[in-house]
Amino acid sequence: MLWSELYRPKGCDDIIGQDEVVRHLTAFADSGSVPHMLISGPHGTGKTAAVECLAKRLYGENWEANTTVLSAADLLGRGKSALETDERFSMVYRKDRSLIVNFKQIVKWYASMRPLDADFKLMVFEDAEGLTFEAQQALRRTMERYSATCRFIFVTVRPSAIIPAIASRCLPLFFAPLDDGVVRARLKEILAAEGAALPAEDLELIVCTAQGDLRRAIMYLQIAAGSEKDFDLAEVSRSETSNVATSAFDALRDGNFDAARRIAESLMIEYGLSAREVVHELRQVARREYNHPALAIALADADHRLCQNANDFVQINALLARIAREVFSEESTATL
Numbered sequence: 001m002l003w004s005e006l007y008r009p010k011g012c013d014d015i016i017g018q019d020e021v022v023r024h025l026t027a028f029a030d031s032g033s034v035p036h037m038l039i040s041g042p043h044g045t046g047k048t049a050a051v052e053c054l055a056k057r058l059y060g061e062n063w064e065a066n067t068t069v070l071s072a073a074d075l076l077g078r079g080k081s082a083l084e085t086d087e088r089f090s091m092v093y094r095k096d097r098s099l100i101v102n103f104k105q106i107v108k109w110y111a112s113m114r115p116l117d118a119d120f121k122l123m124v125f126e127d128a129e130g131l132t133f134e135a136q137q138a139l140r141r142t143m144e145r146y147s148a149t150c151r152f153i154f155v156t157v158r159p160s161a162i163i164p165a166i167a168s169r170c171l172p173l174f175f176a177p178l179d180d181g182v183v184r185a186r187l188k189e190i191l192a193a194e195g196a197a198l199p200a201e202d203l204e205l206i207v208c209t210a211q212g213d214l215r216r217a218i219m220y221l222q223i224a225a226g227s228e229k230d231f232d233l234a235e236v237s238r239s240e241t242s243n244v245a246t247s248a249f250d251a252l253r254d255g256n257f258d259a260a261r262r263i264a265e266s267l268m269i270e271y272g273l274s275a276r277e278v279v280h281e282l283r284q285v286a287r288r289e290y291n292h293p294a295l296a297i298a299l300a301d302a303d304h305r306l307c308q309n310a311n312d313f314v315q316i317n318a319l320l321a322r323i324a325r326e327v328f329s330e331e332s333t334a335t336l
């Protein structure tokens with residue numbers, strides 16, 4: 001069994017590194033008063049686990065009956081054919097209607113279900129950045145109609161993708177990347193529970209590479225603990241997204257800005273990365289293959305702007321244009 005699932009938080013008290021957010025969620029559950037929420041933050045920081053723990057604390061044994069979890073990818077990302085073959089939606093899906101009409105009907109159907117021994121139920125949208133503008137407009141009207149018996153929770157790595165009409169109706173909660181000390185302590189607890197050992201240098205490398213993503217850190221830890229030969233973290237952590245980011249740099253170096261822009265946007269649209277995660281992937285490539293001070297400054301500036309909830313696509317395109325101008329122009333190439 002995956003350690004990331006085995007050691008998944010079972011209750012609010014088990015969530016680490018997010019004390020302020022957990023305090024709010026615990027207060028909501030104990031008071032029985034839960035607002036609509038927009039929960040955002042990088043991957044592996046506990047967003048989905050926290051929603052599950054909230055539901056368990058709020059509803060007890062009936063938490064699954066009173067919690068509907070829908071993925072934007074399941075509803076919209078795979079087209080009508082996927083909805084047609086999904087047993088969960090067979091009672092509502094209509095073949096002669098468009099994708100967006102079927103989406104509206106599915107959401108309304110789940111939202112209209114009466115909660116079990118509770119005043120309201122929870123409807124959770126995972127990967128909410130995948131909801132199209134039309135889908136979010138439909139959700140706005142559904143939220144108004146069923147707000148008395150249903151609370152809507154949007155979980156996303158990219159809060160700027162949520163339209164103001166929905167975001168303004170939700171309490172924003174941000175899950176920050178976990179501190180290295182928190183990640184390190186949790187990994188040591190897991191090693192002790194598993195009766196496993198790992199050299200201190202390997203543990204530190206895992207903590208550093210995870211960049212506050214506890215799920216990724218636990219995955220690397222399990223691979224390292226089960227490896228029969230020397231653990232090569234660089235090889236394990238070299239992901240497909242890293243290769244895509246490398247190709248974006250290659251396009252910029254060849255003077256093909258449009259190709260670089262499409263590649264970077266594919267990381268957000270097809271791979272589901274947030275803009276800050278795209279910047280992180282680009283930074284990893286820059287550290288490995290390039291040596292240019294203007295590149296480091298451009299990446300840092302983009303990351304800072306994205307912390308202020310700036311538009312993701314605009315900032316990534318601006319970053320690529322700046323890199324093309326300041327790093328890969330004829331005058332700059334000589335310093336690489």
